[in-house]
Amino acid sequence: MSYETRPQTYDETIRILEKKDYRGIAEFILPSVKEADEISLEHTKLSVPDMREMDFLAKINMNKESFILHIEFETVYKSNAQMMKRMLRYYTYIKWHNDLPIYQVLMVLKKPVNVKNIKGSFESTVQGLEIMKYNYKVIKAYEIDKNEILSQKSIVFYPLRVFMKHDGETEKEHILECLSVVEKIEDTDYYFLTVECLKKIYQTSEYEEFVEEEIYMSSALYKEPYEKGREEGLQEGETKTLARTTIKFLIKKFGIIPDDLKESIQKLDATTLEIIIDNILEYESLDQIKKYIR
Structure with missing residues (x-):
């Protein structure tokens, strides 16, 4: 069987997970959100031609404070300068449409090849005048122990475990373990999405033989395109x-x-x-x- 990816499939993975458990995503990224009184998803599409749709945007009401939580999931991290510009542009447009404090988070899924130190802040000073201090939180998925996701029972993040740290395991063992975990979930969409994530980091020959076709094909996401x-x-x-x-x-x-x-x-x-x-x-x-x- 061929597991060729439809162009839009991986791009929609986060949005599918968001629909399944957006609160679970927010709570894992920002644990204090567990105490939130209310979490509501916000519109993520921007009317800017050269801007990608944001991955995750939610309004949080917690302890009499309201703010916007914006999360981006990145697999191809090219440079600090490029990412900072993108995040800053997102910040600007979010602020324009919703005048609330904004908590931004970047979750880097794959370890960058050419960037040794991922930055999440910069300062701008002109003629001794401090113009701007800007920062966002950086989470490196590839440095998270994948078993931490299991211990917290963060099911919504199970497909993303394929990007995470797996010390003491070969790649084959890692792939088999990630698939075996989602194989036990009744909702087979998680199995499908795990395979889609595997496609992002491995050659077809490295994972295809381990995929259970019956489970993969039983997902509604396989039967019907997004x-x-x-x-x-x-x-x-x-x-x-x-x-x-x-x-x-x-x-x-x-x-x-x-x-x-x-x-x-x-x-x-x-x-x-x-x-x-x-x-x-x-x-x-x-x-x-x-x-x-x-």
């Missing part, structure tokens, strides 16, 4: 069909058409393709088609 993926898949399928139809009609009308034009047509959106098809009888040359190519 909502976002399903919508994108339908849109992609519709667009591909329209592109093939457009090319077929153009060949019938003009004969052979250049390969570069075919490729450009295949990149057009569904609306544009429908316009071309609707007006196919009116075109007198391929140059009239090129006006739709940007």
Whole structure:
């Protein structure tokens, strides 16, 4: 069986876990939250084109204090500068939309290859004037003993145990142990998500033979793509069909058409393709088609 990852699958892992137990995520990341009077999820989508959707955002009411808890889970940590800019931009937009104190946490899942010291703060001073002090909490998942998750019964973090410290175990033993733990959970989505996390750190040959196909395939997440993926898949399928139809009609009308034009047509959106098809009888040359190519 092939365990090829759908592009959106891992990106949605945290959001699926969040739906299952968002309070459990918040309490593990910030233990004092166990005393919270109320925890409510906040909207994580930002109306900024080049910004990723935030992983976790919740409003906490605790001991007469209200604040926002923002958590990012990172597998590919490239540099301190890049991460700080991203976290600061998140902070700015959260603050803009919700004027409450913000507690930010970055959980680094995989140990960075080229960064020896992960930083979570910086200071800015100009001409002796202190402009800014900014910091967020950094949690290194790869330094957490995976058995700590079991002892705390933090089930929502079971799939992420694959990233954690496993002293005294070979990689094979580690993979088998992580899978055996979620195999016992009635909700097979946890097994599915554990396999998705394994794909992030191991080659297929290192884990595939240990996966119980019956359990993996019984998950609702395997049977049905995530909502976002399903919508994108339908849109992609519709667009591909329209592109093939457009090319077929153009060949019938003009004969052979250049390969570069075919490729450009295949990149057009569904609306544009429908316009071309609707007006196919009116075109007198391929140059009239090129006006739709940007």
